[in-house]
Amino acid sequence: MSIPTDLAAVAPSPAEGLDRRPETHRRLRRKLVAIAGGPNCGKSTLFNKLTGLRQKVANYPGVTVEKKAGFCTLTRGSTVEVLDLPGTYSLRPGSPDEVVVRDVLLGVQADTPLPDLTLLVLDATCLERQLYLCMQLIEIGRPVVVALNMMDTAEEEGIHVDAALLERAFGAPVVPISGRTGSGLRELREAMEQEVGPPRPVTRALAAPLREAAETVAGMLPTAGPLAGLSRFHVAMALLLDEGENDSLMRAVPHAVRREVLALRSRLDAEVPEWRSHEPIGHYRAIEDLIRRATLRVKPEDSMRQRIDRVLTHRVFGPVIFIAFMAVIFQSLFMWATPLMNAIDFGVSALGRFIGPALPAGPIRSLVVDGAIAGVGAVVTFVPQIAFLFLFISLMEDSGYLARAAFIMDRLMRSVGLSGRAFIPLLSSFACAIPGIMATRTIDNRRDRLTTILIAPFMSCSARLPVYALLIGAFIPNRSVLGFLNLPGLVLFCLYVLGILAAVVVAWALKRTALRGARPLYVMELPPYRVPSLRSVLLTVRDRAGLFVQKAGTVILAVSIVLWFLASYPKNAEVKPLEKELRKVEQTASEAQARGQRAEAAAGRAQAVHLENEIAGVSLRDSFAGRAGRLIEPAIAPLGFDWKIGIALLSSFAAREVMVSTMATVYNLGDADQTSVSLREKLRHAEDPRTGERSYSPLMAVSLMVFFVLACQCMSTVAVVRRETNSWGWPIFMVVMMNALAWIASFAVFQGGRMLGLG
Amino acid sequence: MTPRGTACKKTRTLAELAPGARAVVRKVSGEPELLRRLMELGFVPGTQITLVRRAPMGDPIELRLRGTHFSIRTSEADRIDVDPD
Numbered sequence: 001m002s003i004p005t006d007l008a009a010v011a012p013s014p015a016e017g018l019d020r021r022p023e024t025h026r027r028l029r030r031k032l033v034a035i036a037g038g039p040n041c042g043k044s045t046l047f048n049k050l051t052g053l054r055q056k057v058a059n060y061p062g063v064t065v066e067k068k069a070g071f072c073t074l075t076r077g078s079t080v081e082v083l084d085l086p087g088t089y090s091l092r093p094g095s096p097d098e099v100v101v102r103d104v105l106l107g108v109q110a111d112t113p114l115p116d117l118t119l120l121v122l123d124a125t126c127l128e129r130q131l132y133l134c135m136q137l138i139e140i141g142r143p144v145v146v147a148l149n150m151m152d153t154a155e156e157e158g159i160h161v162d163a164a165l166l167e168r169a170f171g172a173p174v175v176p177i178s179g180r181t182g183s184g185l186r187e188l189r190e191a192m193e194q195e196v197g198p199p200r201p202v203t204r205a206l207a208a209p210l211r212e213a214a215e216t217v218a219g220m221l222p223t224a225g226p227l228a229g230l231s232r233f234h235v236a237m238a239l240l241l242d243e244g245e246n247d248s249l250m251r252a253v254p255h256a257v258r259r260e261v262l263a264l265r266s267r268l269d270a271e272v273p274e275w276r277s278h279e280p281i282g283h284y285r286a287i288e289d290l291i292r293r294a295t296l297r298v299k300p301e302d303s304m305r306q307r308i309d310r311v312l313t314h315r316v317f318g319p320v321i322f323i324a325f326m327a328v329i330f331q332s333l334f335m336w337a338t339p340l341m342n343a344i345d346f347g348v349s350a351l352g353r354f355i356g357p358a359l360p361a362g363p364i365r366s367l368v369v370d371g372a373i374a375g376v377g378a379v380v381t382f383v384p385q386i387a388f389l390f391l392f393i394s395l396m397e398d399s400g401y402l403a404r405a406a407f408i409m410d411r412l413m414r415s416v417g418l419s420g421r422a423f424i425p426l427l428s429s430f431a432c433a434i435p436g437i438m439a440t441r442t443i444d445n446r447r448d449r450l451t452t453i454l455i456a457p458f459m460s461c462s463a464r465l466p467v468y469a470l471l472i473g474a475f476i477p478n479r480s481v482l483g484f485l486n487l488p489g490l491v492l493f494c495l496y497v498l499g500i501l502a503a504v505v506v507a508w509a510l511k512r513t514a515l516r517g518a519r520p521l522y523v524m525e526l527p528p529y530r531v532p533s534l535r536s537v538l539l540t541v542r543d544r545a546g547l548f549v550q551k552a553g554t555v556i557l558a559v560s561i562v563l564w565f566l567a568s569y570p571k572n573a574e575v576k577p578l579e580k581e582l583r584k585v586e587q588t589a590s591e592a593q594a595r596g597q598r599a600e601a602a603a604g605r606a607q608a609v610h611l612e613n614e615i616a617g618v619s620l621r622d623s624f625a626g627r628a629g630r631l632i633e634p635a636i637a638p639l640g641f642d643w644k645i646g647i648a649l650l651s652s653f654a655a656r657e658v659m660v661s662t663m664a665t666v667y668n669l670g671d672a673d674q675t676s677v678s679l680r681e682k683l684r685h686a687e688d689p690r691t692g693e694r695s696y697s698p699l700m701a702v703s704l705m706v707f708f709v710l711a712c713q714c715m716s717t718v719a720v721v722r723r724e725t726n727s728w729g730w731p732i733f734m735v736v737m738m739n740a741l742a743w744i745a746s747f748a749v750f751q752g753g754r755m756l757g758l759g
Numbered sequence: 760m761t762p763r764g765t766a767c768k769k770t771r772t773l774a775e776l777a778p779g780a781r782a783v784v785r786k787v788s789g790e791p792e793l794l795r796r797l798m799e800l801g802f803v804p805g806t807q808i809t810l811v812r813r814a815p816m817g818d819p820i821e822l823r824l825r826g827t828h829f830s831i832r833t834s835e836a837d838r839i840d841v842d843p844d
Contacts, residue, residue: 090799094792129827132799243792276791280798284806315815407830411816420819420830521793521835523800526821526828 031080032113033072033192034104036137037121038130039087040527042149044068045179045536046121047084050189066438067112074193075186083115089129091136092241092279099247105140106238108226108252117143117196119188124154124161124176125528127295131287132280134170135202141231143196144172147188151176153530158299165294171200180533201231204286209271210278213240213264220260226252240265241279305528312401318408327493335489340384341469348377361583363568371564380549387545390431394540398532402427406524416504417511419522422452426503429459430496433717436461437724447515453724454510454734455503457717460496460709463656467708468495470660474680475701491702499709502741563651563662566625575615582611625651639707639743640700640750642688652713659708699758703750711742771843774820774836776810782841783807789838801825802839 037043051070068084085104086097093099100109107114120137122130138144148163167174173191177184206214217236221227227235235253239261244250250258268275311317352369359365396402405427410420422440429436436456440449460468472488479487589604629646636646644663652659663679686695712718712735721731776782784806787797801824802808811821811828819832 092795092799094796126826128825129801132801241795274794276795277787277798277803280795281803284801284803309812309821313812313814313821318815403830407814407819407821410819410830410832411814414818414832521796522819522832523796523835524830526830528828 029113030071031078031116032083033080033117033119034083034085034115035119035121036085036101036105036133037087038089038123038133039525041087041121041123041130042179043087043121044084045533046147046149046177047082048536048539049179049182049185051082072189072192074189076193078193080117080192082119083112088133090133091140091238092243102238102242103248105137105142106227106230106235106249106252108248110248114229115142117145117192119145119147119192121147121149124148124151125157125159127161128287128291129525131290132283135204135283135286136234138170138172138199139201139231139234139237141198141201141234142229144170144199145188145191145196146170146172146174147184148174148176149179152178152181152183158297160296160298162294162296166290169200169202169290169294171198172196202286202290204282206282207272207275207278209268210237210240210275213268213275216264217257217261220257222254237279240268241276308529309404309526312404313407318404322405322408335486337384337388344380344383345377348373348380351377361586362579366568367561367564371561383545383549387541390541390545391537393427393431394537395532398530398537400527400529403524403526407526410522416507417515418448418451418507420524422448425452426456426459429456429461432461432463433457433459433714434720437717437720440724447511450725450730451507451510451515453721454730454737455507457712457714457734457738458499458503458506458710460499461656461714463714464495464708466657466660467652468492468705470663470680470683471701471705474683475696475698491705495705495709498706502710506737506741563625563647563658566628567623567647568619569623572619572622575619578611578615582608582615585611638751639746640697640703641707642695644686644695645704649707649713652708653715656708656713659713699750699753702753703746706749707742707746709742710738710745712738771841772837773808773810773822773831773839773841774833776841778810778812781807781809781844783844784839785842786840787838788840789835793835793838797835797839800829801827807844808841 035043035047047068047070050072056069066086070082070084071079072082073079083104085101088098088101090098091102091105093102103109104112104115105118118137118140120134122134134146146166148161148166151161151163154161161176163174163176173194173196175184175188175191177188214233214236217239218232221232221235238249239253239257242249245262250261253261312321352373355373356365356369359368393402396405406420406423409423413420413422425436425440427436433456436459437453440452440456472491476488476491481487481490585604585608589601589608592598592600592604625647626643628650629643632646632650633641633643636649641649648659648662651662660679663683683696684694687693688695718731718735721734722728725731771782773782773784784802784804786804787794787802789797806824809823811823813820814830817833819830820836822829822831822836
């Protein structure tokens with residue numbers, strides 16, 4: 001095995017280099033530490049502990065793999081940049097996530113320099129399974145520090161791990177830590193600060209055909225360039241085994257090497273068909289030996305896990321518990337969040353009342369109070385529900401129950417041609433289809449992944465919650481059903497079920513038409529049960545709620561203001577005299593107030609409200625938005641929607657939650673300095689000026705909610721699907737398919753309901 | 760060894776094991792990509808595997824190997840030949 005130990009001999013000396021600036025730049029930049037590890041090893045918890053709140057999330061260029069980076073201050077005060085890599089079992093890539101891990105660790109990732117140090121996180125409670133990645137990582141020949149995580153849990157479970165022996169075997173520092181309690185973190189920071197030399201690869205047998213091929217390729221590798229600082233043998237193994245033909249690694253080597261690699265692969269395929277197994281077989285022999293020497297199990301495997309699993313994955317109790325758990329989540333989601341929502345609603349109204357009078361009546365006051373405050377306020381109100389939903393999702397994930405849910409659901413998911421793995425992206429889509437669709441990256445099979453992407457938007461996301469909450473709150477009476485359920489909660493539950501059913505039907509249809517094909521490999525780890533860390537759960541909740549608010553703060557505010565403009569302009573000629581009159585009435589009212597004539601002041605204010613509503617009505621009828629809404633009214637009238645809903649539907653293509661702020665803007669115009677009537681009341685009591693009847697009925701509300709369950713009304717979803725599928729065909733297909741389905745379903749609900757006399 | 764005992768030692772696939780049964784991997788077959796993924800997860804010849812349980816609908820199955828629990832479909836478990844332990 002030829003592993004260069006004298007790196008200085010192959011690295012170009014700065015004095016010889018023609019371009020010295022990059023070299024200087026490299027010296028000046030902060031040390032980069034990449035955190036690698038398998039799934040469920042506690043990598044992210046450790047990353048959070050090391051970086052605290054100093055972290056940022058972005059994407060790697062060209063792919064949608066999340067790049068989490070942060071800064072960590074070490075013991076002696078120096079700061080290093082820390083990169084949290086996606087969890088992986090092996091450095092041989094099978095998914096875009098794994099390609100990124102390999103590319104970063106081999107220094108061929110476009111925007112990321114070769115890490116100065118790799119921090120490998122190993123879960124001491126199940127070491128054997130993770131040593132595979134460890135062996136490959138050490139073989140790269142770059143400095144490694146091993147964090148032996150969950151050492152306290154391992155001791156409790158009766159597993160002794162000899163860290164000193166592992167340290168000797170790897171030739172790399174091994175630091176026992178506990179990400180949960182934070183013990184050992186000081187020692188870990190110290191180890192990260194020291195100059196760590198390249199580790200010593202663990203001796204292992206490698207069958208001759210693969211070894212000889214790797215040696216041939218290693219001998220051809222150039223001594224300078226991107227891969228020069230790494231073990232040439234490892235680079236050769238990666239080239240041979242990674243299956244790439246024109247990927248980032250293959251492009252990093254000269255053409256002659258690429259040709260040789262392809263030739264060797266086909267020769268090995270012909271002569272030794274099982275050559276790809278040589279690496280795993282060799283590694284596992286060495287791992288078994290290492291495990292025998294370095295670990296000792298003094299107690300049998302945890303029987304607690306067995307007892308819990310016996311119930312949670314029981315043939316009858318398992319699915320029952322799962323469904324009950326889901327129902328409870330959505331019931332409590334609605335009820336627990338309500339007091340908080342009311343409090344925020346009250347705060348936002350108070351803000352409008354406080355700021356409004358300080359501004360002159362007219363366009364500016366209208367812009368600030370009705371455009372900005374009302375728009376953003378209507379969205380912020382729903383943060384509690386989003387926070388609750390993510391609280392449950394991350395509790396399930398961190399406790400280990402999410403994997404059991406996938407285990408239980410797999411057979412069912414397979415009946416629509418998907419795997420239990422699709423369950424997690426789909427479950428995430430209940431919060432937002434964007435992270436959900438991005439989470440499909442873990443699905444190796446392209447057809448499975450596409451199907452999951454296309455059905456993910458049917459899951460009722462948190463952006464639909466504001467819409468559901470508004471309509472349920474306004475039109476569904478708070479009655480109890482069967483004694484223990486309440487009607488609003490039950491309706492909400494049914495909306496979620498409808499989305500799931502639509503997804504099942506569409507997936508089933510897709511798998512039988514456009515996306516037919518062989519089933520992929522499905523293997524999923526069932527991690528041990530753990531008590532979730534409160535800090536990590538709350539961090540997830542904060543991140544997700546933060547992302548939503550960020551979106552609300554930028555896109556929603558911008559859309560609210562644009563919509564305020566579209567709903568306010570062009571100004572109708574009738575508005576001018578009305579506004580003049582309004583100012584006069586307000587003036588009189590405040591003078592009366594100053595003189596202490598309360599009755600007259602109150603009468604003046606009431607007249608002002610009336611005038612404001614009239615102004616709003618007149619402006620809206622003739623505004624750009626009103627015209628657009630009326631233009632589509634004939635198409636949506638059979639669904640029970642009027643042109644005002646039409647405006648809301650059009651504007652919600654920016655993002656579904658915009659529907660709420662649109663309705664707020666549409667109905668609140670000129671009605672913010674005395675917000676006595678909430679949006680719900682407005683909707684309930686809205687009248688059709690042509691007939692004098694109520695514009696909206698509970699049946700219309702149901703039809704509208706069904707429309708929102710099924711329609712693709714989210715610009716961001718379309719954009720992310722475009723990016724994930726790398727085509728415009730799929731997102732266009734998705735928009736057409738979903739909206740056609742939504743129209744048909746709403747038509748059936750509204751017309752069917754009317755026939756049954758429910759209108 | 761009785762002839763019946765010899766018959767019991769005959770190679771079976773992982774999918775045919777009963778819950779609680781232990782076996783040793785003898786051979787894994789399949790397309791190269793699938794083979795590689797299974798091997799990387801530790802399904803190499805000579806590995807001891809316990810079938811822990813079947814999912815409520817009979818499929819997938821939960822396996823224990825090398826101190827880790829995995830869930831795997833019976834269609835894939837069928838490609839792993841085992842000798843009863």
